[in-house]
Amino acid sequence: xxxxxxxxxxxxxxxxxxxxxxxxxxxxxxxxxxxxxxxxxxxxxxxxxxxxxxxxxxxxxxxxxxxxxxxxxxxxxxxxxxxxxxxxxxxxxxxxxxxxxxxxxxxxxxxxxxxxxxxxxxxxxxxxxxxxxxxxxxxxxxxxxxxxxxxxxxxxxxxxxxxxxxxxxxxxxxxxxxxxxxxxxxxxxxxxxxxxxxxxxxxxxxxxxxxxxxxxxxxxxxxxxxxxxxxxxxxxxxxxxxxxxxxxxxxxxxxxxxxxxxxxxxxxxxxxxxxxxxxxxxxxxxxxxxxxxxxxxxxxxxxxxxxxxxxxxxxxxxxxxxxxxxxxxxxxxxxxxxxxxxxxxxxxxxxxxxxxxxxxxxxxxxxxxxxxxxxxxxxxxxxxxxxxxxxxxxxxxxxxxxxxxxxxxxxxxxxxxxxx
Ligand code: PGA
Ligand code: ZN
Numbered sequence: 228x229x230x231x232x233x234x235x236x237x238x239x240x241x242x243x244x245x246x247x248x249x250x251x252x253x254x255x256x257x258x259x260x261x262x263x264x265x266x267x268x269x270x271x272x273x274x275x276x277x278x279x280x281x282x283x284x285x286x287x288x289x290x291x292x293x294x295x296x297x298x299x300x301x302x303x304x305x306x307x308x309x310x311x312x313x314x315x316x317x318x319x320x321x322x323x324x325x326x327x328x329x330x331x332x333x334x335x336x337x338x339x340x341x342x343x344x345x346x347x348x349x350x351x352x353x354x355x356x357x358x359x360x361x362x363x364x365x366x367x368x369x370x371x372x373x374x375x376x377x378x379x380x381x382x383x384x385x386x387x388x389x390x391x392x393x394x395x396x397x398x399x400x401x402x403x404x405x406x407x408x409x410x411x412x413x414x415x416x417x418x419x420x421x422x423x424x425x426x427x428x429x430x431x432x433x434x435x436x437x438x439x440x441x442x443x444x445x446x447x448x449x450x451x452x453x454x455x456x457x458x459x460x461x462x463x464x465x466x467x468x469x470x471x472x473x474x475x476x477x478x479x480x481x482x483x484x485x486x487x488x489x490x491x492x493x494x495x496x497x498x499x500x501x502x503x504x505x506x507x508x509x510x511x512x513x514x515x516x517x518x519x520x521x522x523x524x525x526x527x528x529x530x531x532x533x534x535x536x537x538x539x540x541x542x543x544x545x546x547x548x549x550x551x552x553x554x555x556x557x558x559x560x561x562x563x564x565x566x567x568x569x570x571x572x573x574x575x576x577x578x579x580x581x582x583x584x585x586x587x588x589x590x591x592x593x594x595x596x597x598x599x600x601x602x603x604x605x606x607x608x609x610x611x612x613x614x615x616x617x618x619x620x621x622x623x624x625x626x627x628x629x630x631x632x633x634x635x636x637x638x639x640x641x642x643x644x645x646x647x
Contacts, residue, residue: 228310228312228352229254229255229256229258229310229311229312229348229349229352230254230255230308230309230310230311231252231253231254231255231306231307231308231309231310231311231317231345231348232253232254232255232307233251233252233253233307234250234251234252234253234298234299234302234303234306234307234341234344235250235251235253236248236249236250236251236295236298236299236337236340236341237249237295238290238291238292238295239263239602241263241265241266241600241601241602241628242436242600242601242602242626242627242628243266243268243436243599243600245266245286245289245600246286246289246290246291247263247264247265247266247291247336247600247602248263248264248291248294248295248298248336248337248340249261249262249263249340249602250262250263250298250340250341250343250344251344252311252341252344252345252347252348253348254311254348254349254352256352258348258351258352259348259351260343260344260345260346260347260348260349260350260351261344261347262339262340262342262343262344262346262347262604262606263340263602263603263604264277264335264336264339264340264343264571264602265571265597265598265600265601265602265604266336266571266598266599266600267569267571267598267599267600268386268387268436268598268599268600269385269386269387269395269476269478269479269545269599271478271522271544271545271546271548271572272478272522272523272545272548273522273545273547273548273550273553273572274329274335274548274549274550274571274572274573275329275330275331275335275571275572275573275574276327276329276330276331276334276335277294277334277335277336277571278291278293278294278297278331278333278334278335278336278337279291279293279294280292280293291334291336291337293334294333294334294336294337295337297332297333297334297337298337298340298341301324301333302321302324302333302337302338302341305320305321305324306320306321306341306345311345311348311349311352312349312352312353314342314345314346314349314364314576314577315577317341317342317345318338318342318575318576318577318578319577321333321338321341321342321575322338322575322578325338330574335571335573335574336571338574338575339570339571339574339575339576342570342574342575342576342577343570343576343604343606345576346360346361346576346606347606356609356639356642357606357609357610357613358608358609358610358612358613358639358642359613360613361576361580361609361610361613361614362613364577364580364613365580365583365584365613365614365615366584366587367615370587370614370615371615372612372615372643372646373612373615373643374407374612374619374636374639374640374643375594375595375611375612375615375616375617375618375619375636376400376401376403376410376617376618376619377400377401377407377410377411377414377618377619377620377621377633377636378398378400378472378515378594378618378619378620379398379399379400379401379414379417379418379622379623379624380396380397380398380437380438380439380474380620380622380623381397381398381399381414381417381418381421381438381439381440381454381623381624382396382397382421382439382440382441382442382450382453382454383395383396383397383434383435383436383437383438383439383440383441383623384396384397384435384441384444384447384450385476385479385480386476386479387435387436387437387439387441387599388435388436388439388441389435389441391435391441391442391443391444392444392446392447392450392489393447393475393479393480393487393488393489394447394450394473394474394475394476394488395474395475395476395479396437396439396472396473396474396476396517397439397450397451397454397471397472397473398471398472398473398474398515398620399414399417399454399458399469399470399471399472400469400470400471400472400514400515400618401413401414401468401469402467402468402469402470403617405468406640407636407637407640408637408640411624411633411637413463413468413469414624415624416461416463417457417458417461417463417469418623418624418625420457420458420460420461421440421453421454421457422440423457423460424453424456424457424460425440425442425453428442428453430442430443430453431443434623434625434626436599436600437597437599437622437623437626437629438622438623438624438625438626438629439622439623444489445489446488446489446490447488447489447490447507448490448507448510451471451473451507451510451511454471455471455511466512470512470513470514470515471511471512471513471514471515472513472514472515472516472517472540473513473515473516473517473519474517474518474542474544475516475517475518475519475520476517476518476544476545477500477518477519477520477521477524478518478521478522478523478545481520481521481524484496484497484524486499486500486521488500488503490503491503497520497524497526497527497530498527498530500519500520500527501519501520501527501530501531501534501535504516504519504531504534504535505534505535508535508538508539512538512539513538513539514538514539514540515539515540515542515565515618516535516539516540516541516542517542517543517544517565517567517594518542518543518544518545518546519531519541520546521545522545522546522548525556525560525562528543528546528557528560528562528563529560529561529562531562532561532562532563532564533561536564540564540565540592541562541563541564541565542563542564542565542566542567542592542594543557543562543563543565543566543567544567544569544596546562546563547563547566547567548572548573549566549567549568549569549570549572549573549578549579549582550572550573550582551578551581551582551585554566554582554585554586555585558589563591564590564591564592565591565592565593565594565617565618566582566586566591566592566593566594567594567595567596567620568582568583568586568593568594568595568596568614568616569595569596569597569598570606570607570610571598576610579610580614583614583616592617592618593614593615593616593617593618594616594617594618594619594620595607595610595611595614595616595618595619595620596619596620596621597620597621597622597628597629597632599622601622601628601629601631602628603627603628603631604631605631605632605634605635607619607621607632608621608632608633608635608636608639609635609639611636612636612639612643619632619636621633
């Protein structure tokens with residue numbers, strides 16, 4: 228048991244060169260936790276709001292000094308002296324202080340950095356690794372403690388790569404039977420193979436926001452084809468050792484009720500778009516399909532799961548925004564079979580855990596995800612293990628802010644083994 232004694236927050240840069248907040252919470256037993264908040268590039272409309280300064284003279288308007296002053300002036304005085312292991316109390320206090328639906332008053336970035344730092348400090352104070360400490364807040368029945376299957380975004384597209392394709396993420400997914408360290412080894416091989424495949428096709432091997440290659444693609448289908456070629460040039464077997472997945476992030480190419488993609492000359496209705504996914508699915512047998520439709524296209528979403536779920540996980544990200552109301556809507560419409568969990572879409576650790584719980588009760592697969600604008604914070608690796616997530620999506624196996632999470636999972640893999 229230890230009480231919150233001090234909170235300090237500072238402005239740092241994230242991996243895209245944009246300011247964000249790093250907060251340190253110190254307890255009266257001397258233990259402390261430091262956490263920083265990531266930012267999205269393709270931010271969904273239903274996400275909690277990241278408070279920025281909009282002062283064009285500083286960091287192109289992206290500064291977070293107002294959010295930091297909210298931590299110093301509003302949050303800190305209200306949480307000093309609270310018991311750090313009572314994460315519910317701390318998060319509830321901040322939610323009440325903010326008082327808005329989307330945390331726009333104090334900023335989800337301000338609130339989440341404090342929330343995560345409190346959890347890390349409380350874990351240290353409890354002499355537990357963060358994943359084991361957080362597990363105390365999870366209903367454990369029917370779950371096992373394991374490393375989630377990683378989803379590796381090794382070909383970047385859409386807004387993460389200057390609009391080289393419509394779809395945002397082209398992923399390789401190791402068979403879930405593989406040990407995590409084996410999956411990493413395979414993916415490093417596949418990443419190298421994709422580099423060679425691109426070079427052989429006279430395509431660029433420069434990379435995008437999440438560390439995946441970012442070639443200019445003639446069609447979205449070509450992205451999947453390149454990944455398949457890359458797999459086939461290794462000893463790993465497509466559809467056995469490794470599968471393919473997509474995050475279409477379809478809100479970005481949906482305008483006036485129509486989808487526009489390079490693969491088709493005509494604009495597509497929601498039904499046409501679903502037919503397109505069926506078409507590529509016949510060829511590539513996608514294991515995973517995230518945001519295939521736009522966040523407000525409920526007409527499409529209510530049909531796609533029925534059309535594709537037999538072999539493909541249909542996952543909401545912008546659709547559900549780690550928000551309990553959006554999740555309920557998606558469940559009512561039977562729109563999804565999996566959900567992306569990003570703590571910064573909702574703004575506190577406790578609320579993110581609560582969304583996981585509802586989703587799991589409903590039988591959805593849980594995917595814990597990074598953002599494109601990450602920091603080197605590895606909290607979500609611990610969070611993913613704590614909630615027994617089915618999958619973890621942390622980008623490519625390159626770049627510091629991505630490998631920080633993958634390396635933390637390696638450490639946790641060892642820690643789990645030592646638990647026996
Ligand atoms: P973002 O994208 O972090 O840029 O919002 C990630 C995703 O859509 O999954
Ligand atoms: Zn997404």
